[in-house]
Amino acid sequence: MAAVTWHRHLRVERMPQIWCAGCGHGTILGAILRGVEKSEIDPSKLVIVSGIGCSSRAPGYVALDGLHTTHGRALPFATGIKVARPDLTVMVISGDGDLSAIGGNHFIHAARRNLDITVVCFNNSIYGMTSGQYSPLTPRDAMATTAPYGHIERPFDLCQLAIGAGATYVARGTAYHAGLVTNQVTRALKHKGFAFIDAISQCPTYYGRRNRMKTGVEMMKAQRDTAVNVKRAAKMPAEELAGKIIIGDIHVSQASEYTEEYQRVIDRAQGRT
Numbered sequence: 637m638a639a640v641t642w643h644r645h646l647r648v649e650r651m652p653q654i655w656c657a658g659c660g661h662g663t664i665l666g667a668i669l670r671g672v673e674k675s676e677i678d679p680s681k682l683v684i685v686s687g688i689g690c691s692s693r694a695p696g697y698v699a700l701d702g703l704h705t706t707h708g709r710a711l712p713f714a715t716g717i718k719v720a721r722p723d724l725t726v727m728v729i730s731g732d733g734d735l736s737a738i739g740g741n742h743f744i745h746a747a748r749r750n751l752d753i754t755v756v757c758f759n760n761s762i763y764g765m766t767s768g769q770y771s772p773l774t775p776r777d778a779m780a781t782t783a784p785y786g787h788i789e790r791p792f793d794l795c796q797l798a799i800g801a802g803a804t805y806v807a808r809g810t811a812y813h814a815g816l817v818t819n820q821v822t823r824a825l826k827h828k829g830f831a832f833i834d835a836i837s838q839c840p841t842y843y844g845r846r847n848r849m850k851t852g853v854e855m856m857k858a859q860r861d862t863a864v865n866v867k868r869a870a871k872m873p874a875e876e877l878a879g880k881i882i883i884g885d886i887h888v889s890q891a892s893e894y895t896e897e898y899q900r901v902i903d904r905a906q907g908r909t
């Protein structure tokens with residue numbers, strides 16, 4: 637059996653971590669660190685940036701350079717790092733509230749620029765840290781602290797939003813499909829351009845308990861039972877796909893990358909071209 641090497645990236649002295657029993661965030665973080673190992677990128681050149689939330693605590697448990705910033709603003713900080721130091725590999729870890737509500741505008745513009753960073757959304761369908769308010773990814777009819785009679789809004793499909801905004805690698809996995817997330821992180825880190833992974837996580841404490849799934853195990857079984865691979869989904873009629881989550885590599889394309897374009901501007905301004 638291959639030696640387990642990804643543990644070296646954990647700051648065990650910071651444990652136990654803050655996540656509740658059954659939370660999917662630790663599983664997703666483990667998948668990310670395995671993906672970092674598999675990508676064979678130089679860990680001393682990797683920076684992990686997060687905003688605020690349960691998910692955004694992840695970089696604090698990782699023995700790599702990291703920034704824990706302000707709510708919704710991980711992408712502006714990450715953009716600054718990447719533009720100043722294009723030689724670094726930059727990853728953003730964000731929650732669904734952090735990334736798609738307060739940080740939603742930053743998300744669409746980072747994707748539009750095709751900035752060469754990897755963004756992983758720990759998508760638990762809820763604001764976990766502040767006790768279960770609905771987010772733009774909370775499913776319709778779900779119960780939430782701020783929707784005690786059922787949620788009336790339609791959620792974003794964050795992968796489709798990323799594609800529409802110009803992202804060039806877009807994928808979805810789940811905590812149940814952690815091996816898939818590992819491989820997606822590896823591909824995302826190697827991809828030149830804006831790479832987005834919607835990693836479905838579970839929050840039994842604030843989402844599951846209100847929505848008839850009391851434990852993390854029940855929620856992971858739901859991930860297993862509702863996930864459909866993107867290749868299979870392409871052959872299924874729309875009505876059969878209702879209520880399903882499409883997983884896999886959803887979109888891969890090539891486009892000019894922001895820091896390379898910016899370097900061309902610097903060269904022109906300094907009379908080199």
Ligand SMILES: Cc1ncc(C[n+]2csc(CCOP(=O)(O)OP(=O)(O)O)c2C)c(N)n1
Binds near residue numbers: 688689734
């Ligand atoms: C400017 C600002 N607004 C609101 C908050 C309160 N706040 C902290 S975490 C959080 C929600 C985090 O939810 P999400 O991003 O989905 O991550 P999770 O905790 O579910 O992993 C909010 C609203 C804050 N810290 N700063």
